[in-house]
Amino acid sequence: MPAGPPLAVVRAGGVEDVRRTLAEASRTGTPVVTRGAGTGLAGAAAAAPGEIVLDVSGLDRILAIDPVDQVARVEPGVITAELDRAAAAFGLMYAPDPGSVATCTIGGNIATNAGGLRGARYGVTRDSVLALDVVLADGTLLHVGRNTVKGVAGLDLTGLIVGSEGTLGVVVGATLRLLPRPTRIATAVAYFASVADAAAAATGLGAATLRPAVLELVDAKTLAAIDALRGTGHAERGAALLLVQADGFGAAEELEAAAAVLARTATALTTTTDPAVAAELAAARRDALPAIEARGRALIEDIAVPRSRLAEAIGGVHAIAADTGTDIYTFAHAGDGNLHPIIRLDSDAEPGTVPPAAQRAADDIFALALSLGGTVTAEHGIGLLKRHWLERELDPAALALQRRIKALFDPAGILNPGKAI
Amino acid sequence: MPAGPPLAVVRAGGVEDVRRTLAEASRTGTPVVTRGAGTGLAGAAAAAPGEIVLDVSGLDRILAIDPVDQVARVEPGVITAELDRAAAAFGLMYAPDPGSVATCTIGGNIATNAGGLRGARYGVTRDSVLALDVVLADGTLLHVGRNTVKGVAGLDLTGLIVGSEGTLGVVVGATLRLLPRPTRIATAVAYFASVADAAAAATGLGAATLRPAVLELVDAKTLAAIDALRGTGHAERGAALLLVQADGFGAAEELEAAAAVLARTATALTTTTDPAVAAELAAARRDALPAIEARGRALIEDIAVPRSRLAEAIGGVHAIAADTGTDIYTFAHAGDGNLHPIIRLDSDAEPGTVPPAAQRAADDIFALALSLGGTVTAEHGIGLLKRHWLERELDPAALALQRRIKALFDPAGILNPGKAI
Numbered sequence: 146m147p148a149g150p151p152l153a154v155v156r157a158g159g160v161e162d163v164r165r166t167l168a169e170a171s172r173t174g175t176p177v178v179t180r181g182a183g184t185g186l187a188g189a190a191a192a193a194p195g196e197i198v199l200d201v202s203g204l205d206r207i208l209a210i211d212p213v214d215q216v217a218r219v220e221p222g223v224i225t226a227e228l229d230r231a232a233a234a235f236g237l238m239y240a241p242d243p244g245s246v247a248t249c250t251i252g253g254n255i256a257t258n259a260g261g262l263r264g265a266r267y268g269v270t271r272d273s274v275l276a277l278d279v280v281l282a283d284g285t286l287l288h289v290g291r292n293t294v295k296g297v298a299g300l301d302l303t304g305l306i307v308g309s310e311g312t313l314g315v316v317v318g319a320t321l322r323l324l325p326r327p328t329r330i331a332t333a334v335a336y337f338a339s340v341a342d343a344a345a346a347a348t349g350l351g352a353a354t355l356r357p358a359v360l361e362l363v364d365a366k367t368l369a370a371i372d373a374l375r376g377t378g379h380a381e382r383g384a385a386l387l388l389v390q391a392d393g394f395g396a397a398e399e400l401e402a403a404a405a406v407l408a409r410t411a412t413a414l415t416t417t418t419d420p421a422v423a424a425e426l427a428a429a430r431r432d433a434l435p436a437i438e439a440r441g442r443a444l445i446e447d448i449a450v451p452r453s454r455l456a457e458a459i460g461g462v463h464a465i466a467a468d469t470g471t472d473i474y475t476f477a478h479a480g481d482g483n484l485h486p487i488i489r490l491d492s493d494a495e496p497g498t499v500p501p502a503a504q505r506a507a508d509d510i511f512a513l514a515l516s517l518g519g520t521v522t523a524e525h526g527i528g529l530l531k532r533h534w535l536e537r538e539l540d541p542a543a544l545a546l547q548r549r550i551k552a553l554f555d556p557a558g559i560l561n562p563g564k565a566i
Numbered sequence: 567m568p569a570g571p572p573l574a575v576v577r578a579g580g581v582e583d584v585r586r587t588l589a590e591a592s593r594t595g596t597p598v599v600t601r602g603a604g605t606g607l608a609g610a611a612a613a614a615p616g617e618i619v620l621d622v623s624g625l626d627r628i629l630a631i632d633p634v635d636q637v638a639r640v641e642p643g644v645i646t647a648e649l650d651r652a653a654a655a656f657g658l659m660y661a662p663d664p665g666s667v668a669t670c671t672i673g674g675n676i677a678t679n680a681g682g683l684r685g686a687r688y689g690v691t692r693d694s695v696l697a698l699d700v701v702l703a704d705g706t707l708l709h710v711g712r713n714t715v716k717g718v719a720g721l722d723l724t725g726l727i728v729g730s731e732g733t734l735g736v737v738v739g740a741t742l743r744l745l746p747r748p749t750r751i752a753t754a755v756a757y758f759a760s761v762a763d764a765a766a767a768a769t770g771l772g773a774a775t776l777r778p779a780v781l782e783l784v785d786a787k788t789l790a791a792i793d794a795l796r797g798t799g800h801a802e803r804g805a806a807l808l809l810v811q812a813d814g815f816g817a818a819e820e821l822e823a824a825a826a827v828l829a830r831t832a833t834a835l836t837t838t839t840d841p842a843v844a845a846e847l848a849a850a851r852r853d854a855l856p857a858i859e860a861r862g863r864a865l866i867e868d869i870a871v872p873r874s875r876l877a878e879a880i881g882g883v884h885a886i887a888a889d890t891g892t893d894i895y896t897f898a899h900a901g902d903g904n905l906h907p908i909i910r911l912d913s914d915a916e917p918g919t920v921p922p923a924a925q926r927a928a929d930d931i932f933a934l935a936l937s938l939g940g941t942v943t944a945e946h947g948i949g950l951l952k953r954h955w956l957e958r959e960l961d962p963a964a965l966a967l968q969r970r971i972k973a974l975f976d977p978a979g980i981l982n983p984g985k986a987i
Contacts, residue, residue: 211872211874213773213873214873214903215873216872236775237775257718258718260716265715268693271722271725272693285963287963287964287967288961289961289964291870291941293870293940293944294870294903295681295685295899295903295904295944296870297678297679297944297946298941298942298943298952298956299956299959299960299964299987300730300971300972301692301722301728301729304692305722308718308722309721325777351634351636352634354656354657354658354746355746356746393814394815394816394819394820394823395814395815395817395819396815396816398816399815402815449714451632451714452635452636452715453635478716481714481715481716482635483714483715483716519712519713520717520718520719521719523714524716525718534719535719535720538719539720542702542706542708543708543709543723547723549974550974553970554967565720566721
């Protein structure tokens with residue numbers, strides 16, 4: 146993408162601003178890049194010269210929370226954690242909790258179909274979206290979806306728009322499903338002699354038909370980075386860590402069953418139902434990205450593989466690091482087979498550029514994901530950065546259909562051109 | 567729809583048969599109606615003269631069940647209950663369980679996005695479909711979706727095809743998500759003095775942030791029909807019944823919390839963790855439809871409303887029965903706000919026809935659903951029977967887009983014309 150300032154920035158104060166901007170852009174054939182908090186990791190919200198940035202972060206009201214229907218009506222600029230906090234006042238939760246939950250917006254989450262730690266049990270953003278108000282490329286305001294939990298009237302346009310990364314329309318309102326907030330949480334942290342052992346233990350939980358609400362893996366390099374940042378002693382206890390949380394009425398008993406599986410191969414194991422201790426244990430996972438980023442700029446990748454291939458995937462990432470001479474940290478939503486390999490960039494790398502070795506490592510990681518029957522992006526989106534990989538992942542006939550659907554929504558091609566599909 | 571035999575019936579023995587049939591139908595402009603077990607309730611699989619019936623029920627193999635990845639690969643003619651039984655051998659379940667689970671097929675479930683009793687907790691068919699093999703109208707074989715639990719590469723064509731009632735393509739293979747099968751189930755049956763009390767109690771469970779796996783309501787007329795069929799004594803115990811099941815590690819304790827809410831207003835309440843007693847209690851719900859159908863032919867309707875409007879919806883259905891002089895039985899997936907009003911037809915009604923009073927009652931019920939912010943179909947589909955209601959439910963711009971997407975998939979308009987959208 147060419148560098149330089151965009152043509153204009155429109156800070157939308159309401160739906161009419163969005164409609165007028167898109168109608169005018171369609172008329173003049175001007176590209177529009179919709180933007181929320183700008184926390185995306187695939188470049189979908191980055192604008193080039195000649196493009197209009199449509200900032201909808203100002204549409205940030207929680208319009209309603211209905212505790213009986215367990216739905217929220219929100220504008221797209223609402224910060225995800227703020228919605229979850231508002232839901233908590235009614236004993237409810239908004240389940241999707243991407244790593245950037247404290248700063249990202251619901252609109253951005255909808256654009257990328259964002260996941261998060263609770264995804265293993267409670268699903269991703271698409272599972273929480275019941276209805277959307279969307280401004281189409283020509284300025285038409287469209288309502289899709291329903292107010293009810295179930296409904297099969299017509300084609301699922303709501304699900305189609307979720308994850309479309311700003312290429313089909315601009316979301317200006319959403320009806321979101323809320324869920325009862327678990328009041329009991331039981332937590333375990335287990336250390337293992339190798340990342341392969343940790344991955345096998347994660348798989349073992351599935352084989353025991355256990356389905357914890359949280360199942361996160363952190364590798365040795367990441368543990369060392371956390372120790373360096375926080376003065377903790379994770380690396381002494383093992384070469385990989387699993388964080389497991391069970392919730393709901395049977396939390397303690399479910400965690401006990403999980404701990405029995407973990408104990409078979411763990412080098413160290415701690416369990417608790419005390420929220421303060423749990424927060425301390427969970428910090429090992431929460432600190433992973435800050436600890437890596439404290440060491441410099443990084444490429445944050447986002448592959449997923451079938452759960453049975455998790456150990457192979459992590460082993461493959463480590464081999465790629467050795468092969469390319471790059472510094473790669475890996476943590477994973479192990480319950481979903483979703484890995485985040487983080488490639489640290491040399492501190493002397495030009496800002497805005499990716500050195501060839503890091504780019505090769507990233508490409509090798511994507512190829513690895515596909516070779517294991519996985520995907521190049523589990524929850525961050527294709528954006529700008531992975532666009533050439535989309536063609537390697539998808540059936541060409543499916544990609545062709547997607548592009549024709551895009552053309553049907555946006556005949557002038559003004560909505561986030563060159564991104565996602 | 568005009569009566570009479572179809573042009574031809576093709577019993578597909580494999581994917582190539584489906585491809586050749588569709589390619590030839592596209593070439594000649596001949597309509598194709600795909601059919602599985604024919605258990606649908608909205609007429610989507612009914613063919614008219616001049617149309618080809620494409621029967622895919624012979625593609626009925628379970629190709630693989632992977633207990634570690636917790637996915638199944640199946641052909642569309644697999645009976646839903648058979649997949650669930652096969653999954654049970656691995657301690658897993660296939661969650662969607664429509665009323666017709668013992669006879670309906672996975673392909674039909676995908677076509678209608680079928681729900682069922684476990685939907686309140688475990689979601690509907692769309693939530694269980696990871697990938698599809700689909701033959702397009704021109705005979706192209708398309709693969710959409712992924713092998714992983716998460717993935718955001720490209721637009722969600724999989725979700726678009728689920729629920730499209732045979733109008734976008736013919737599903738010839740599916741990768742389905744399986745879930746751990748709950749080993750503990752706790753069951754309660756509560757009776758109430760009125761259906762309004764029962765609906766309020768169901769709502770009260772939500773307000774207490776309880777989310778049982780099953781939450782079913784049966785009204786007085788239906789209880790009387792069950793008593794007549796089975797010699798049970800439900801009607802003596804109350805004018806409405808709630809069946810509540812909790813599952814998982816905390817099942818007993820969760821049910822206890824639910825029972826405390828129910829006990830506030832129930833006229834009778836029984837709880838159990840004994841599977842044999844539970845099966846007996848659950849029979850009150852399972853026998854509902856057979857008991858009504860024992861009294862003659864019936865229209866099985868399928869509306870949903872926001873959960874907070876459940877009591878109003880049931881009261882409204884009872885008022886419509888009085889107003890139209892029709893015999894209407896109501897049971898409901900109360901946890902989803904999904905009602906099944908069953909309109910019994912006069913025994914002297916011409917087969918294949920609906921008497922005017924029954925049709926008026928059905929139309930009034932659809933209008934009621936929309937007036938309460940609901941939908942005319944929660945899980946059966948639009949099919950042939952509710953097509954004119956689709957235009958009243960959906961935003962005209964959304965319906966227009968859906969029809970353009972349909973035209974894009976099927977330019978010759980051969981796939982189930984006149985149905986669904």
